[in-house]
Structures are given as structure tokens and as C-alpha cells.
Amino acid sequence: MKTLLSIITIIALAITPALADAKIKAGPRKGRILELEGQNAEFFVEKDRTVSIAFYDAAGKKQPAAAQVIVATAEAPGAKTKLEFEKKGDLLVSKAPLPAGEGYQVVVQAKTSADAKPKNFRIKLLTHTCGGCPNPEYACTCDE
Numbered sequence: 001m002k003t004l005l006s007i008i009t010i011i012a013l014a015i016t017p018a019l020a021d022a023k024i025k026a027g028p029r030k031g032r033i034l035e036l037e038g039q040n041a042e043f044f045v046e047k048d049r050t051v052s053i054a055f056y057d058a059a060g061k062k063q064p065a066a067a068q069v070i071v072a073t074a075e076a077p078g079a080k081t082k083l084e085f086e087k088k089g090d091l092l093v094s095k096a097p098l099p100a101g102e103g104y105q106v107v108v109q110a111k112t113s114a115d116a117k118p119k120n121f122r123i124k125l126l127t128h129t130c131g132g133c134p135n136p137e138y139a140c141t142c143d144e
């Protein structure tokens with residue numbers, strides 16, 4: 001049985017190399033997936049450096065933003081900035097852009113509703129496209 005499981009694991013890894021490193025997942029917009037209770041949020045840096053968050057149910061179907069509360073802190077050196085989010089269409093979008101610079105941490109605090117337990121995510125802000133996969137570096141799913 002153990003051998004069979006190993007074989008299945010090897011086959012699964014061979015078929016889905018992107019999932020082999022299951023730590024970071026990317027969403028349909030090539031953003032970083034933040035796993036929440038029963039749903040996923042997708043962190044995405046727009047061209048104007050605002051952050052937009054899309055939501056998906058457990059099956060991966062896109063859902064309009066509802067009661068979720070997102071707050072982010074951009075830990076830019078000398079310019080630590082708290083970002084608040086507002087609803088824009090189906091998304092939650094930061095009211096201000098990320099501070100200039102790259103490589104600093106963005107701490108995202110996500111709650112599925114105002115009274116839900118908050119979950120924190122630390123994302124290293126690197127917005128250039130990864131060479132090994134088509135995602136921005138902050139949502140890189142490969143081993144580059």
C-alpha cells in the first residue's frame with residue numbers, strides 16, 4: 001500500500017510540477033493566492049501599484065467581494081504605509097498605491113467577515129515577471 005501511494009505521489013508530481021512546490025499558489029490573474037477559511041483571496045499588484053484582491057470559493061469560482069475585510073501594511077524602508085481597501089466592482093482595491101521600491105514585505109491581514117479571525121500573510125514585493133513561470137515574482141510558483 002505504501003509503495004502504491006509512493007507511485008501515485010510520483011505520478012502526481014510528474015504531471016503537475018507547478019503544484020510540487022505547493023507553498024505558493026497563483027490565481028487566474030497570476031496573483032498570489034491567500035488561503036482563507038472556505039475561500040481564497042488573490043493578491044494582485046495593478047500597473048498603477050494599487051493592490052487588488054479577487055475572491056474565489058473553495059471550488060475556485062470567482063465571487064464578488066462581500067463581507068471580507070482586507071488591510072495591508074507595506075513595510076517600505078522609511079515609508080511604512082497602511083493600505084485600506086474599498087470595493088470596486090467585484091474586487092477590493094487599495095485606496096492608495098504601494099510605496100515606491102521593491103523587495104520589501106507587504107503584510108496582508110484578511111478576514112472573511114468583520115468578526116472573523118484575521119489571517120496574516122507576508123508577501124515579498126517583487127513585481128518583475130519571473131523567468132521560470134509567467135507570474136510576477138511575488139506569485140512565483142516555480143523554483144527559480
Ligand SMILES: [Zn+2]
Binds near residue numbers: 132133135141142143
Ligand atoms: Zn517562477
